[in-house]
Amino acid sequence: MRLGRRSVIGLAVERLRTWDGKELPAALREELLRECERLRVLEEQIKELEKTQEQRVKTPQTASDRVAGKLGQLRGVGPVSSWILSKEFFGWRTFHNRREVGALAGLTGTPYSSGSSERDQGISKAGNVRVRWVMIELSWRWLQFQPGSALSKWFWERFGHGNGRIRRIGIVALARTLLVALWKYLDHGEIPEGAVLKAA
Structure with a gap:
């Protein structure tokens, strides 16, 4: 006889012991079972959402569904990334230039200028956090x-020999450039140079 997941969790909780080998107090055991049940419900809801997303990408109902499907054709772009980018960013906005794309994501630089002193203060972080x-x-x-794309080669040539801090700076620069490349791919059909699509 196969036990359901809830029964298996119940058995696992029953077997738990304190550091000195005693059974868990009843209140703690009940709390653990409640938390496990919450986790089970959450996992079921996530599975349902993923199934819905998959269906909507296969049979798009809206413009953002079509965007998610197109983004998902690029190797390395998974269902979660394509879904978030389509719903939060590309699916319902029109961009006129690359500056607008970078600014809305908060991936543009914030220059500081005072007298003869000029420097970059890092990215603005003023845009959409999730994106x-x-x-x-x-x-x-x-x-x-x-790895064969022009963007990847650019990153490794420019930042590949640096330490962790330099690579983190480089990955933000790559994120901004990649976001613009994805915009061009969606709006103008330009596949990023050297990028590979997933097998159909």
Whole structure:
């Protein structure tokens, strides 16, 4: 007889012991079971959402669904990244130039100028936080899954020999450039140079 997941968790909790080998107090055991049940419900909801996303990408109902599907054709761009970028960024906005794209994601530089002193203070971080996070993660994935692309080669030539700090600066620069490349891919059909599409 196969036990359900809840039964297996219940058995696992029953086997837990304190540091000195005693059974867990009843209140703690019940709390652990409640937390496990919450986790189970959450996992089910995530599975349902993922299934819905997958269906909507396969049979798009909106412009943002089509954008998610097109982004997902690029190797290294997963379903979560393509979904967030389409819903939060590309799916319902029109951009006129690369500056608008970078600025909305908060990936543009913030120059400081005072008298004869001029320097860059890093990225503005004024744009969409989720898009910025996704682009940073996607940039690392891009290096892994698109090593032959011009963007990956540019990164390794420019930042590959630096320490961790230099590479982190470089990955932000790559994120900004990659975001612009994705915009061109979606709006003008320009596949990023050297990038590979997933097998159909």
